Amino acid sequence: MASSTLKNVADTEFLPENQLILNAVSEGIYGFDLNGDAVFINPAAEKMTGWKAEELLGKNIHDCHHHSHSDGRHYPQEECPIYNTLQDGMQREISHEVFWRKDGTCFPVLYNSTPVYKDNQLIGVVAIFRDISMQKQTEQSLRQALKQVQALSEKLSSENQYLQLELANKTGDVGISGHSEKIQELIQQVALVANTDSTVLISGENGTGKELVARNLHQLSHRADKPLISVNCAAFSATLLESELFGHEKGAFTGATNRRKGRFELANHGTLFLDEVAELSLEAQSKLLRVIQEQEFERVGSSETIQVDIRLITASHHDLLKRVQQGLFRMDLYYRLNVFPILVPPLRDRLDDIPELVNHLIHDLNRKLGKKIIGVSQKGLQQLMSHRWPGNVRELQNVLEREIILSQGDVLQIAPITNNHSHNTLHTKLLTFAQMEKQYLIQVLQQVNWRISGPAGAAQLLDLAPSTLRSRMKKLGISRPN
Known part of the structure; x- marks a missing residue:
């Protein structure tokens, strides 16, 4: 017109x-x-x-x-x-x-x-x-709707990527099998802390099922309908791990061709499981401590602060107290993570659980391999119960999977298992807080050649006033050796 x-x-x-x-x-x-x-x-x-x-x-x-x-x-x-x-x-x-x-x-x-x-x-x-007021409003609404669709598409794409990763090679339910005294004590601990938001530190040897415990904690919590996002801290370099945890913006570093959400952002309102947390660099430990304290972080290459609400579960086969004493792990972070410790017992300490574990694992492996194995022969079961299992439940699963693949019948006979593997037992010497603090302070002082104040002095590294550090040294009986 x-x-x-x-x-x-x-x-x-x-x-x-x-x-x-x-x-x-x-x-x-x-x-x-x-x-x-x-x-x-x-x-x-x-x-x-x-x-x-x-x-x-x-x-x-x-x-x-x-x-x-x-x-x-x-x-x-x-x-x-x-x-x-x-x-x-x-x-x-x-x-x-x-x-x-x-x-x-x-x-x-x-x-x-x-x-x-x-x-x-x-x-x-x-x-x-x-x-053209209506036209402008319509255009603005369409732009907002498109932005929301793009954000949702990005979120779903990222979540799908990580959830597919989580589902890969995962079979069966998240139940913990066994009726031994130690496993019942573990189940009781899980039940007590699961429906809280307390941070849990799961320790135990490799292959004991620490991730299974983490999944139980999530499944029994009020966050069960939200994502459980896992990351193995040992699987990434220090540089890549920061991007993996916190995400990055497009162009933040060479190869960052798109913006990517990190595991913390994907776990918002859900649970984040950090496996092998002892492998974090000291720099990454500092950033993790900040997220735990303030529930916020920035993507790599961005100054925008992102708020998150997560329940944190960590795991390690290392003795974190020993790592603290060695200067490899921050003491303040250790106490943040160790709010509720759970120790997963090695399989050799609960051999009575093997028959139930075997039935559970065979059920899952049948589904994974398309087999119809009904059980293990009596002689085979005795063989399994006489082994020391240095690789714990993971080793048991691998043995059963190999036997199922090779089996021509519906009952496993179990070939002889060698017992010449060395086993890795946690020897945790319990220290008082004062003893541990004394060891930590001595180590820091040694690193700075016993300089207390001034630039690069122990007080600055510990974020303490020099007078406060001297007071703590006097109370703990710390003095510079001749």
Whole structure:
């Protein structure tokens, strides 16, 4: 309608016989003389702006409608497209400006500024405009909806990537098998802490089932309907681990071709399981401590702070206290992680659980391998129970899987298992807090050649006042050796 009206108006002066047509169109129409004063205003323009024609005819309309940008900045008349058309006779179409109403409000407009000629002489300009508020709102809503769809798509894509990783090679349920005293004590501990948000540190030898305990803790918690996100801290270099945990922005480092959410962000409102947490670098330990304390972090390459609500479960086959004493693990982080410790017993300490474990594992392996094994022969079971199992439940699973693959019948016979493997037992010497603090302080002092104050002194490294450190040294009986 605007373009056809424009053609009709552009070829004629404002004569009385044309006013009925101009008054009937739904677009607002202003006519200007060579001085830029209003000579024609149609009813649609009056309705949109709130100004009556008699209030504006003969006046400079720029001062009424076009004096400011939408953000309030002054809009000089010499920059106005309508008045520019009066100077050069060129048609213009504008879609990014606003007109101001009589009541002081404004509305976005789409308008054409078209020169009017008579006998090849420029005699004025016609401005035809339309209120595009609804169009702008629709565009904004569509942009917001697209942004939400893109964010959801990214979230689902990332979650799918990690959930597929979690599901890979996972078979069976998350039940803990066994009726031995030690395993029942473990089950009781899991039940006590599962439905809290307390941080749990799971320790135990490799292959004992620490990840299984973590899955039970999550499954029995109020976060069970949220994600359980796992990461093996030993599987990544220090640089890649930071990106894995906290995510990165596009271009944050070589190879970062897309923005990626980290495990902390994916675990929001759910559970994050950090396996082999002792493998974290000291720098990563500092960042982990901050996330635990403040529940916030930044992606690599970004300054935007992201808030998270997670339940943290960690695991390690190392003695973390010993790592603290060696200066390989932060004491403050250790106490943050060790809120509720759970020790998973080695299989050799619960050999009575082997028959139940075997039945459970065979059930899962049948499903994984497409077999129909019904059990293990009595002789085979005795063989399994006489082994020391240095590789724990993981070794038992591997033995059964190998035997199922080789078996020609539905009962496993079990080939002889050698017992010449060395086993790795946790020997944790329990220390008092004072003993452990004394060892830690001595180690730090030795690292700085017993310098207490000043740059790179022990007090600065420990974030203590020098006087406080000297007081602690005196109380703990720490003195520099001769």
